[in-house]
Amino acid sequence: MESTTSIIPPEGMQLVYERPKALVDVHTHYCPGCTHGVAHRLLAEAIDELGVREKTILVAPVGCSVFAYAYFNTDGCEAAHGRAPAMATGIKRIDPSRVVVTYQGDGDLAAIGTAEIIHAAARGECITTLFINNAIYGMTGGQMAPTTLLGQKTKSSPMGRDAKIAGLPIRMSEVLATLPGSAYIVRRSLHDVNNIRKAKKAIVTALKAQINGLGFSMVELLSSCPTNWGIPADKALEWVEENMVPYYPLGDYKVIEAVKSL
Amino acid sequence: MAKEMLKGNNAIAEAAVRAGLEAYFGYPITPQTELLEYLSKRLVELNRVFLQAESEVAAINMVYGAACAGARVMTSSSSPGISLMQEGLSYIAGSELPVVIVDIMRGGPGLGNILPSQGDYFQVTRSAGHGDFHPIVLAPSSVQEAIDFTILAFELAEKYRHMVLLAADGQIGQMMEPAELPPMRPLMEKRPDWALTGAGDRPPNIISSIFLVAEEMENYNKMIQNKLKVIRANEQRWDEIYTEDIDLLVVGYGTAGRIALTAVEEAREEGMKVGLLRPQTLYPFPDDRISELADYVDSVLVVEMNAGQMLDDVRLAVGGQVPVSFFGRMGGVVPMPDEIYNAIKEAYTKTTAHKAA
Numbered sequence: 251m252e253s254t255t256s257i258i259p260p261e262g263m264q265l266v267y268e269r270p271k272a273l274v275d276v277h278t279h280y281c282p283g284c285t286h287g288v289a290h291r292l293l294a295e296a297i298d299e300l301g302v303r304e305k306t307i308l309v310a311p312v313g314c315s316v317f318a319y320a321y322f323n324t325d326g327c328e329a330a331h332g333r334a335p336a337m338a339t340g341i342k343r344i345d346p347s348r349v350v351v352t353y354q355g356d357g358d359l360a361a362i363g364t365a366e367i368i369h370a371a372a373r374g375e376c377i378t379t380l381f382i383n384n385a386i387y388g389m390t391g392g393q394m395a396p397t398t399l400l401g402q403k404t405k406s407s408p409m410g411r412d413a414k415i416a417g418l419p420i421r422m423s424e425v426l427a428t429l430p431g432s433a434y435i436v437r438r439s440l441h442d443v444n445n446i447r448k449a450k451k452a453i454v455t456a457l458k459a460q461i462n463g464l465g466f467s468m469v470e471l472l473s474s475c476p477t478n479w480g481i482p483a484d485k486a487l488e489w490v491e492e493n494m495v496p497y498y499p500l501g502d503y504k505v506i507e508a509v510k511s512l
Numbered sequence: 513m514a515k516e517m518l519k520g521n522n523a524i525a526e527a528a529v530r531a532g533l534e535a536y537f538g539y540p541i542t543p544q545t546e547l548l549e550y551l552s553k554r555l556v557e558l559n560r561v562f563l564q565a566e567s568e569v570a571a572i573n574m575v576y577g578a579a580c581a582g583a584r585v586m587t588s589s590s591s592p593g594i595s596l597m598q599e600g601l602s603y604i605a606g607s608e609l610p611v612v613i614v615d616i617m618r619g620g621p622g623l624g625n626i627l628p629s630q631g632d633y634f635q636v637t638r639s640a641g642h643g644d645f646h647p648i649v650l651a652p653s654s655v656q657e658a659i660d661f662t663i664l665a666f667e668l669a670e671k672y673r674h675m676v677l678l679a680a681d682g683q684i685g686q687m688m689e690p691a692e693l694p695p696m697r698p699l700m701e702k703r704p705d706w707a708l709t710g711a712g713d714r715p716p717n718i719i720s721s722i723f724l725v726a727e728e729m730e731n732y733n734k735m736i737q738n739k740l741k742v743i744r745a746n747e748q749r750w751d752e753i754y755t756e757d758i759d760l761l762v763v764g765y766g767t768a769g770r771i772a773l774t775a776v777e778e779a780r781e782e783g784m785k786v787g788l789l790r791p792q793t794l795y796p797f798p799d800d801r802i803s804e805l806a807d808y809v810d811s812v813l814v815v816e817m818n819a820g821q822m823l824d825d826v827r828l829a830v831g832g833q834v835p836v837s838f839f840g841r842m843g844g845v846v847p848m849p850d851e852i853y854n855a856i857k858e859a860y861t862k863t864t865a866h867k868a869a
């Protein structure tokens with residue numbers, strides 16, 4: 251495994267920005283303009299800030315981020331499709347002092363893995379989930395996800411998602427917030443700098459909730475998939491703001507008192 | 513330690529605890545549920561990990577996670593539950609993790625019933641999940657053997673970094689008989705080097721079963737196959753009785769093997785030259801010994817509580833040297849000694865008539 255870069259600033263200059271220690275210095279396989287990379291960076295910065303890299307264990311999903319474990323300078327493993335919360339449960343129960351994070355797409359978390367995420371949250375499992383909601387199945391080439399918007403065209407809803415056939419898109423943060431075991435459930439977006447900053451703060455809070463043993467924490471991140479949406483990266487970010495944010499309102503869905511006082 | 517009256521499922525659970533079981537994840541299903549219930553108390557009292565999962569799918573993935581973290585871990589289920597676990601078993605095989613799975617087999621297919629069966633022989637030995645692998649499969653035929661094989665299961669799992677399935681029919685799980693438990697062993701002292709414990713003073717440990725390049729995937733497969741070759745060479749286990757100077761060899765495992773022994777003894781009292789071989793490992797199958805015996809017996813009778821699954825393995829081991837016949841009951845029916853006796857008599861008469869001719 252390659253180590254992180256160590257930039258020596260020229261004389262008279264100060265280093266203000268560098269690769270987080272929790273990220274490995276390799277090229278990722280993500281498409282240009284994909285927000286998976288942004289989400290990785292935010293998680294890595296949060297891990298660095300809290301000084302928990304040495305005890306973090308990342309559970310990667312099946313989806314475009316299948317190789318996430320290879321991009322983080324932490325221990326990591328690969329779950330079966332949708333099963334990351336169960337796998338994370340097994341890891342966490344063996345050593346509760348570890349910081350266990352699952353990173354999951356919308357097919358992974360909101361379709362095939364619905365039972366696992368709901369029960370991990372219901373048990374108040376002290377793990378943190380980063381939920382990448384890009385309203386599509388990226389890895390398999392752009393089929394409809396449970397979060398695909400009404401009317402949205404995908405490879406398996408070529409005429410646009412029709413509620414009569416496929417029902418309505420599912421709002422997972424709202425669902426999980428109803429469970430007593432969840433401590434911190436929020437939705438953020440990665441479509442502009444301001445929202446990215448808010449997302450970072452939320453990830454730090456979610457990890458803190460875990461470290462303090464307060465229960466299940468999840469940050470849902472509205473994300474883009476320019477490749478499978480078939481639009482340029484900048485337009486994809488606009489699409490997130492114009493189409494996804496109205497259906498998936500940003501905000502805090504569950505913040506228990508103990509988390510508020512962190 | 514003295515013998516005590518023990519129920520199969522409870523005995524397996526206690527044996528696992530004494531083998532140093534650190535964590536258990538499972539889901540209720542008859543006829544294995546006592547195992548889960550027993551551990552829900554025992555492990556919690558010992559300050560170890562017990563969790564009733566939301567499904568067998570979740571249970572096996574929790575086992576997968578706990579094994580990644582380096583724990584001595586186990587789950588248990590019965591046939592329909594094992595079907596659900598197959599995805600996880602394949603990932604575990606693809607990640608070389610030492611886990612123990614107990615399968616207290618019941619009648620199927622479908623929801624079937626809760627009665628003893630050996631209908632899952634193919635599932636446990638051949639198709640425990642997608643991809644090219646076999647678990648090590650141990651088949652006890654008494655409560656004592658269930659205890660001994662539970663201990664052995666953990667030893668083999670850790671020796672080979674491979675999954676071990678303890679496959680017992682429902683009868684073994686449900687019956688009570690006198691048996692002796694081993695002394696308590698300590699928990700594992702140190703996590704294995706490959707375990708996910710946090711990349712503190714070492715480079716990250718990664719556990720994954722993805723190999724996108726065909727040649728790399730093939731190399732991984734070769735490694736598994738080489739390991740299985742060593743397992744086949746070293747771990748074939750069986751019990752045999754009255755196998756000297758016989759004309760007919762009976763082969764049966766688990767409860768069927770045990771009932772077959774009664775029938776074989778009856779047949780011997782009648783003067784028939786018949787003996788029994790009882791496989792204790794279904795994978796690796798004791799084919800070396802069966803092949804040796806096939807050199808001097810005149811025929812072989814296979815007895816199972818299914819439609820004839822181990823039969824294929826016996827035929828492969830016998831390699832056409834002598835005729836192989838079959839007697840089986842299915843769907844949760846346990847054969848009576850008399851029925852097996854009749855099958856022995858029929859096979860024996862055919863064999864001796866053939867010899868005389």
Ligand SMILES: Cc1ncc(C[n+]2csc(CCOP(=O)(O)OP(=O)(O)O)c2C)c(N)n1
Nearest residue numbers: 312313314331355356357358386387388389
């Ligand atoms: C059991 C199983 N079913 C289906 C697949 C195929 N598959 C791989 S990724 C994927 C969907 C991933 O979509 P999502 O979770 O939204 O992540 P994204 O790729 O968009 O990041 C599917 C269906 C699989 N690997 N395993």
Ligand code: SF4
Nearest residue numbers: 280281284314388475
């Ligand atoms: S397919 Fe979509 S989600 Fe996957 S890497 Fe490309 S842009 Fe990102």
